[in-house]
Amino acid sequence: MAANVPIILNNGRTCPVIGLGTWKSKPGEVTQAVKDAIDAGYRHIDCAHVYGNEKEVGEALKTKFAEGVIKREDIFITSKLWCTFHRPDLVEGAIKTTLENLGLEYLDLYLIHWPQAFKEGDELFPMKDNKIEGSSVDYVDTWKAMETLVQKGLSKSIGVSNFNKKQLERVLAAASIKPAMQQIEVHPWLNQQPLIDFCKSHDIAITAYSPLGSPDRPFAKPGDPVLLEEAKIKTIADKYGKSVAQVLIRYAIDRGLVVIPKSVTKSRIIQNFNVFDFQLSLDDIKELSSLECKGRVCSMGDTYHPDYPFNDEY
Template sequence: MASTIDNQILLKLDDKSYLPALGFGTYAPKESEDDVYEAVRVAIKTGYRHLDCAAIYRNERAVGQAIKKSIVEDKVTREDLFIVSKLWNSCHRPDLVRASLKKSMEDLGLQYLDLYLIHWPTGLKEGGEFIPRDEKGNVLYSDVDYVDTWKAMEDCVDEGLVKYIGLSNFNSEQIQRILDVARIKPVINQVECHIYFSQEKLIEFCKARGIVVTAYSPFASPGHKSIPFTPCLEEPVIVDIAKSKGKAPSQVILRFLLQRGMIVIPKSVSPKRVIENFQVFDFELTDEEMKKILALNKNHRINTEDIALAHKYYPFNIEF
């Protein structure tokens, strides 16, 4: 169920809370912490109230500094913001979950998180690097069952460290395993979704179970080596619709995902693009335009997480 406030689309999590459907992604692997800091400052000034973070992004301190500065200077309160972070794969062991959450809270300068996700179902060997490897360069896996990880996540909710918990990159069977044992149901599954990878079956599966879907890589990672198609932002159908609306192709793509009832988290450190990506609440796509865009689907996944291909919990070996 959706609602609106300040011209934004809000999605309902439960009887108490809504969250902004348009979030700001902070993944910026090639950018400096200063760039991330400035981008978050621009995002909050522009009106974004949903920030998507993760330990593996290695920039949560910069995000936290931007949040603190925004609260001090821009009359934004902590309660105005919905802050998300993610448990990294090398911290799946239940005794590491709380400490990992607390580390993100410390880096972000927060007393609590709004949402904490298991970043991937595939655990990695604990106690070392983000991507632990043996002397031959092979990635080292953990045998921890993500169901046990989930139970430790629930304990963090009980303690008041985080309001909601959820999943990321989980397939339908893995989600169901969690639902079968959960005391606290996951509220979100964050997955790759764009015009070339529509995820219709997984989205319907989640919606039927009251789980909101967040779309990452909404522009299909422009320039990614695995894209054998016309880049999303140059796709003729998108360009034609954008021209008819007086909008940018990026805005049409974001609006398409929002109208599918999803959360979407575009990322950029360009102030112009950060602002442009937020200007998607003053127009709508028609049913016919939605159908045309949906027909562009090619079931093409970009983020295949090749380091986990041999993991027993690798999520992409089934259809959805």
């Protein structure tokens, strides 16, 4: 898969294999980052309501549409339903807010961002007694509301993010529209092979987030190890004459995954896309997978929530 060939989803639609992640991209930086990405050849932008920057992403899209660089059908836009909008009667309003912010009439993919439902209201992280306050909404009921978005043309495809195997099984058992995508953290410290195998067995595509180990995550502690500094990855990168980041992006692509590296630096945005002139060998993929250490960098933190996904085996 050296070529930039899109992934075919279970509904026959296609998803570009590499996208620009926008988590942690500040509103003042993300508009230029999206413009730079589109100019560099990216045709997939990954967004979410909780990132707080969808209006700025929308400004970049509006500019590139106006310049004639892309038409709406040329670009794949993903966004995600936040945890405070899981109640079925809130789902349509949530996607309409996202569409308004992005300046679009439809999304290509809308995901349930996390399986946990939070207390409904204006606070994105409603707190009580130093804990996030949950809601009793069942994500299966949320999924049923997601299906209506496809029927109404508000999103071409729907899926989930951060769901474990048991949670996916519950959704699949109730679904009349099967999830087209599961978005999960994937990199050599957390290679996710069992969950990837399960999703593939049900024809659910995978998007790998934090493929570079999310070194700028806001909750990183001083002294935490840095994936980009792993000696084994550096050795493989040197062999191909590529950067460590490019090898990590290929690690996802060569396993048949969609990947969404995030950057706001133009040179890195371009470099991260320049990964279609080489391919990792099976031995290199095995070597990278051997770094597996359950090294999750995005844990959400609400481990006490009954639907918290990472208390299970996978």
